[in-house]
Structure formats: C-alpha cells, structure tokens
Amino acid sequence: MPLEIQLPGQTAQSTGRVVGIDLGTTNSLVAFVENGIAKIIEGRGDERSSSKLVPSVVTLDDYGSVVAVGNKAKERSTQDAQHTVYSVKRLMGKSYQDVKKEAGLLTYRLVPADEGLVRVQIGKKLYTPIELSSYVLVELKKRAEAFFNEPVTRAVITVPAYFNDAQRHATKDAGRLAGLDVLRIISEPTAAALAYGLDKTKEGIVAVYDLGGGTFDISILKITNGIFEVLSTNGDTYLGGDDIDRRLMELFITQIKYMTPTFDPTPEQMQKIRQIAEKAKIDLSTQSRVMIEIDLPEAGVSYRRNLTLQEFERVAKTVIERTRKPCEDAIRDAKIDVIDIDEVVLVGGATRMPMVKALVHEIFQRKPHDELNPDETVALGAAIQANILAGETKDILLLDVTPLSLGIETMGGMMSTIIPRNSTIPTKVTETYTTFVDNQTGVEVNVFQGERDFVKDNRHLASFTLKGIPPLPAGAAKVEVTFLIDADGILQVKARETHTGIEQQVEVKPSYGLSEEEIDRMLKESIENASTDIAGRRLVEAKTEAQRILAATEKVLGQLRRGQLPVTAAKLKGINVADVIDALYALRRAVNGDDPAEIAKQQSLLERATEPLAREIMNAAVAEALEGKTVEQV
Ligand code: AMP
Numbered sequence: 228m229p230l231e232i233q234l235p236g237q238t239a240q241s242t243g244r245v246v247g248i249d250l251g252t253t254n255s256l257v258a259f260v261e262n263g264i265a266k267i268i269e270g271r272g273d274e275r276s277s278s279k280l281v282p283s284v285v286t287l288d289d290y291g292s293v294v295a296v297g298n299k300a301k302e303r304s305t306q307d308a309q310h311t312v313y314s315v316k317r318l319m320g321k322s323y324q325d326v327k328k329e330a331g332l333l334t335y336r337l338v339p340a341d342e343g344l345v346r347v348q349i350g351k352k353l354y355t356p357i358e359l360s361s362y363v364l365v366e367l368k369k370r371a372e373a374f375f376n377e378p379v380t381r382a383v384i385t386v387p388a389y390f391n392d393a394q395r396h397a398t399k400d401a402g403r404l405a406g407l408d409v410l411r412i413i414s415e416p417t418a419a420a421l422a423y424g425l426d427k428t429k430e431g432i433v434a435v436y437d438l439g440g441g442t443f444d445i446s447i448l449k450i451t452n453g454i455f456e457v458l459s460t461n462g463d464t465y466l467g468g469d470d471i472d473r474r475l476m477e478l479f480i481t482q483i484k485y486m487t488p489t490f491d492p493t494p495e496q497m498q499k500i501r502q503i504a505e506k507a508k509i510d511l512s513t514q515s516r517v518m519i520e521i522d523l524p525e526a527g528v529s530y531r532r533n534l535t536l537q538e539f540e541r542v543a544k545t546v547i548e549r550t551r552k553p554c555e556d557a558i559r560d561a562k563i564d565v566i567d568i569d570e571v572v573l574v575g576g577a578t579r580m581p582m583v584k585a586l587v588h589e590i591f592q593r594k595p596h597d598e599l600n601p602d603e604t605v606a607l608g609a610a611i612q613a614n615i616l617a618g619e620t621k622d623i624l625l626l627d628v629t630p631l632s633l634g635i636e637t638m639g640g641m642m643s644t645i646i647p648r649n650s651t652i653p654t655k656v657t658e659t660y661t662t663f664v665d666n667q668t669g670v671e672v673n674v675f676q677g678e679r680d681f682v683k684d685n686r687h688l689a690s691f692t693l694k695g696i697p698p699l700p701a702g703a704a705k706v707e708v709t710f711l712i713d714a715d716g717i718l719q720v721k722a723r724e725t726h727t728g729i730e731q732q733v734e735v736k737p738s739y740g741l742s743e744e745e746i747d748r749m750l751k752e753s754i755e756n757a758s759t760d761i762a763g764r765r766l767v768e769a770k771t772e773a774q775r776i777l778a779a780t781e782k783v784l785g786q787l788r789r790g791q792l793p794v795t796a797a798k799l800k801g802i803n804v805a806d807v808i809d810a811l812y813a814l815r816r817a818v819n820g821d822d823p824a825e826i827a828k829q830q831s832l833l834e835r836a837t838e839p840l841a842r843e844i845m846n847a848a849v850a851e852a853l854e855g856k857t858v859e860q861v
Contacts, residue, residue: 247609253440254280258610265607289350308334308494318356320394364405388414388460416446418608431569439575447561459560461553468577475504571595636673639767666698769823
C-alpha cells in the first residue's frame with residue numbers, strides 16, 4: 228500500500244534557484260553554483276550553526292513539536308537521547324522487519340507499523356522516517372533562504388547509488404513534505420564524479436569509493452565525451468564510520484564494566500560515550516595517540532586511557548576490510564579489470580582515515596583523489612546537477628543503473644525478466660505476452676524484483692489487471708508490457724492489448740523497499756540456485772506450454788465431434804483424428820512425469836498432428852471476433 232502523506236498547503240513554485248542537497252546519514256549539506264563554481268552554503272547566526280554541515284539529527288518533544296535540528300539537536304542527544312533521532316537515512320523506505328535488528332543499537336524507539344514503513348516513537352507520537360528527514364531538509368531550505376534572502380523551492384537531492392525504488396521515493400517524499408520540488412534524485416557517486424569535474428575527461432573509467440557515517444558505496448563509472456554511465460554499483464547501507472564508533476564504544480563499555488561491574492549505561496550515557504569514541508577516531512586521523520576520558524560521576528565512572536593509532540586501527544580494521552569485497556564485486560560486475568580504472572575518487576568523512584586511503588590504494592592499485600573535502604564532494608556535485616536542470620549548463624547527461632532485475636510473473640509462477648539488473652537507466656523495454664486461456668478478457672500483471680527464476684523467491688512490487696481484452700482463443704490476444712524507469716530510478720509499468728489498444732498503467736510504489744541484506748541475499752541465492760532454478764524453470768515452462776496445447780486440442784476435438792467447428796469440411800480432409808488422439812494421450816502422460824525433454828518431444832508430435840487444423844481454427848476465430856470492425860478499429 229502506498230503511504231499516505233499529508234502535504235503542506237503551499238505548492239512549490241517552479242521558478243527561482245535550484246539547490247543541491249546531500250541528505251546524509253550523519254550530516255547533510257546544501258550547495259549552489261555561482262559563476263560556474265559550486266559552493267557550500269554556510270549557516271549564519273550563532274557560532275555553532277556557522278559550519279557547513281548540518282548534522283542529520285532532530286529533537287522532538289512529547290507533543291510532536293520540533294525542539295531542535297542539526298548541531299543543536301546533536302548537542303541535546305546526550306541529555307535527551309530518547310527524544311533525539313539520528314541516522315534516519317538507515318530507515319528510509321524500510322519496514323520494521325528490515326531494520327528490527329538495528330533497533331537495539333539505536334537510542335530511540337522503533338515500532339512496527341501494520342504495514343509499510345517503520346515508525347519512530349517519540350513520547351506518544353509515531354513518525355515515519357520520511358517526516359523526520361523532512362525536518363532536516365526544512366533546516367537546509369531555511370539555511371539557503373537566509374543566504375539568498377529569497378524563497379528556495381527547488382532542489383536536487385542525492386541518495387546512495389544502492390538505494391532502491393522505495394528508498395528513492397521516500398527521499399523524494401521527504402523533499403515534498405519539506406516544501407521542495409525535487410527536480411531530480413541522483414546517486415551520490417555520480418554527483419562526486421561531477422564535483423571532481425571528471426565529465427571533462429574525454430574517456431575513462433572512474434571508481435568512486437564513498438565511506439560515510441552510515442553507508443558504503445562503490446560505483447564504477449564510465450565517462451565518454453562528458454557522458455556519465457554507471458557501469459556497476461555495490462555497497463552496504465549498514466557500513467560506515469558509525470560502526471567504528473560503535474566498536475570503540477563497546478570496547479570502552481566492556482573495560483568500564485570490568486572495573487565497575489554494576490555499570491549499566493543509560494541511553495544518554497551511551498550517547499556520550501559514542502561521541503567520545505567518534506572524537507577519538509577523528510583525532511586519530513591526524514595524531515598517533517589520544518587520551519580517552521569518560522567521566523560519569525552519577526554512575527561512579529571515571530575512565531581514562533591512552534589509545535594509540537595502532538590499537539585503534541586493530542579495532543577499525545574489521546570494519547574497513549568489509550569494503551573490499553563490494554569493490555571486487557563492482558569491478559567484476561562492470562566487466563573490467565582493476566587496471567582499466569583510470570581514476571579513483573574518495574567521498575565521505577570516513578575516507579579521511581589514513582588506513583582507508585591505504586586500503587583503497589591497495590585495492591585499486593592507484594592513489595585515490597582526495598583534493599576536495601570528502602564531506603562536501605557530493606553536495607557540490609548535486610549543485611552542479613541542479614545548475615544543469617535550472618538550464619544554466621546543458622552539456623552533461625547522467626546515466627545510472629538498476630541494482631536488481633525487474634520483470635513480471637508468467638504461467639507456472641515463473642519470472643520473466645524485462646529489465647535485467649545493472650541496466651543503464653533511464654530505460655524503456657517492451658515485451659509481448661499472450662493469453663493462456665480461451666476467451667480470457669483480463670490479464671493480471673504482477674511485477675517482481677529479483678534474480679531468481681520463480682517469482683515466489685523474488686520480491687513482489689505491484690499488481691494490476693488489464694481488463695477489456697476481446698474474447699479470443701488462447702494465444703491470439705497480444706499484450707505488450709512496457710517497463711519504463713525514469714532518471715530518478717522510479718518504475719512505471721504499462722500493459723497494452725494490441726488488437727484493441729486498451730491499456731492500463733501503474734507507477735510502482737511499494738510501501739517499503741528491500742534491505743541491503745535482502746538485495747545481497749537475493750543475488751547470492753540466484754547464483755547458488757542457478758542450476759536447480761534452470762531445471763525447475765525448464766520443467767514448469769514445458770508443462771505450462773503442454774497444458775495449453777492439451778486444453779486447446781481437447782476443445783477442438785470436442786467441437787469436431789459435435790460438428791461445431793467454424794471450418795469447412797473440405798479443409799478437414801487432410802487430418803487423421805486417431806493420430807491426434809494418440810498424440811494427445813502421449814503428451815498427457817509426459818506432462819504427468821517430470822522430464823522436460825519428453826514433454827517437448829510429445830508436444831511437437833501433437834503439434835505436427837494438429838497443425839493444419841489449428842491454423843484453420845485460429846484464422847476463423849480471429850475473423851469472427853473482429854467481424855464488422857474496420858482495420859482502424861482493430
Ligand atoms: P559523512 O556521512 O560523509 O558525513 O561522514 C561522516 C563520518 O565520517 C562519520 O562517521 C564521521 O565520524 C567520519 N569522519 C569525519 N571526519 C573524520 C576524520 N577526520 N577522520 C575519520 N573519520 C571522520
């Protein structure tokens with residue numbers, strides 16, 4: 228079920244400035260282009276809000292009012308953890324099921340909703356991640372409006388390359404809720420490549436390694452004469468600098484408990500320790516040792532220790548190393564060798580860590596670009612894209628790819644893939660299907676996402692029924708199914724019956740999306756189960772087709788017996804009915820077995836026996852169904 232969203236009364240105007248927004252897990256930024264140069268918009272007012280980053284943190288009271296957003300909310304998080312929400316991007320477009328194992332690690336409360344998106348509970352009120360993200364967007368919008376001294380109603384917002392349809396939708400909805408007309412959702416690595424001006428490269432392959440607070444993305448882009456094409460993407464929306472903070476926090480808590488066994492940290496104390504851990508991590512990007520001091524007099528805790536870079540790197544290594552395999556998979560999916568990569572770009576605050584730079588250098592066998600501030604790169608690229616859409620720059624085309632295959636269910640519960648995974652988008656693909664039963668006047672179109680051969684193993688996205696098909700013999704009606712993915716990665720499905728031109732379409736808007744684990748699991752299963760899937764698919768396909776032919780033949784034999792066939796006696800002469808009956812029984816026996824080769828063999832024997840008759844009947848029936856209509860009407 229699509230999520231209902233209450234939109235603010237005013238609608239966005241379609242003129243004025245367009246800003247670029249990096250809506251991050253940890254921090255968000257807003258940027259614009261002035262005289263051809265992309266710049267981050269800084270906050271004004273009190274000293275704290277003068278920085279470029281707006282922490283993606285919101286504090287709400289028990290009655291549903293926003294108390295603080297950004298730096299002020301981040302500060303409050305230690306005193307008021309249960310009212311302060313961070314890392315909401317991890318929840319975007321997800322169900323409670325998708326994120327329930329995260330629940331224990333967050334200091335605020337997640338609750339299941341009957342259907343659709345997970346909810347965050349603050350006091351007695353429940354919020355969707357979309358609403359919570361919109362508060363951060365409102366803050367960025369206000370920041371831009373204060374800077375320009377005029378309303379800002381249009382934006383480009385970036386999302387991780389791995390975000391699926393539901394997650395992109397959720398982000399777009401958050402923008403609308405904040406009063407922004409979201410002109411385009413673009414992938415963060417694509418924005419990063421734009422920020423580095425790599426569109427000027429005549430031809431080359433670029434890897435964008437993005438390790439932020441909460442997500443890791445690796446993308447391989449191909450640039451040809453200023454055109455970006457994402458060859459492959461991979462990553463993990465549950466991997467980032469936050470995980471290192473959490474590891475350090477756990478280390479400190481374990482050591483504190485060793486000295487003070489009764490220590491049972493409250494959410495506020497956890498938050499404070501988390502911030503100390505993060506600061507230590509950041510300081511260790513430029514220092515070789517730091518002093519850790521955790522004072523919690525109320526709990527009788529006074530913890531002090533030295534943390535060396537070497538010790539820290541031992542803790543961080545297991546997290547950082549998890550980025551290696553997605554990089555290797557992305558290179559493989561792009562069908563290139565590592566030596567084909569011309570440039571490597573670093574994005575995300577966590578890439579400031581020397582050990583991350585070293586790992587990237589090792590994996591890609593070349594020194595990565597780190598000239599730009601890795602926190603700002605994506606927002607700067609979003610601003611460049613915003614400028615393109617505002618009509619200021621016209622010569623850059625952005626292309627992206629789909630993370631999983633999209634298709635529809637066909638007979639026997641099979642998945643018929645229409646757009647394969649890693650296809651470049653925007654894209655439009657049409658496939659033609661036919662009816663299975665005589666006089667079928669409706670076709671149900673069930674849309675699925677995934678790599679497995681049977682739809683039951685894939686993810687259901689949407690269903691609709693195409694009605695009003697003229698009653699025709701099975702196989703005579705032709706239904707064209709078109710999948711269109713727009714530049715935001717949003718899917719539209721259209722079905723059209725070609726004789727009558729009737730059509731039906733849906734925008735696929737699932738109530739929640741796939742978790743990264745699900746995407747990984749589905750890809751892994753598709754590889755592991757490839758051989759059983761193929762055998763199963765072949766058998767189901769053979770049985771489905773044979774049953775269709777059996778039903779059609781039996782019907783015809785019945786009509787023949789009753790003298791009801793719309794075919795003249797002269798045309799029936801060449802047909803030996805006993806042969807047809809023998810072949811029919813042989814095929815029925817084969818269908819009850821499980822040998823697809825035998826089914827195929829018996830089917831072709833039956834087809835050979837009935838072919839002249841079938842042709843005559845089909846011709847007569849189509850002529851009858853369309854009788855009295857002009858060519859234009861059909
Ligand atoms: P982002 O999501 O790109 O804003 O990245 C935020 C993450 O980068 C957080 O986990 C920060 O703790 C981390 N980070 C920011 N600066 C540094 C630094 N100098 N060294 C290590 N990590 C950093």
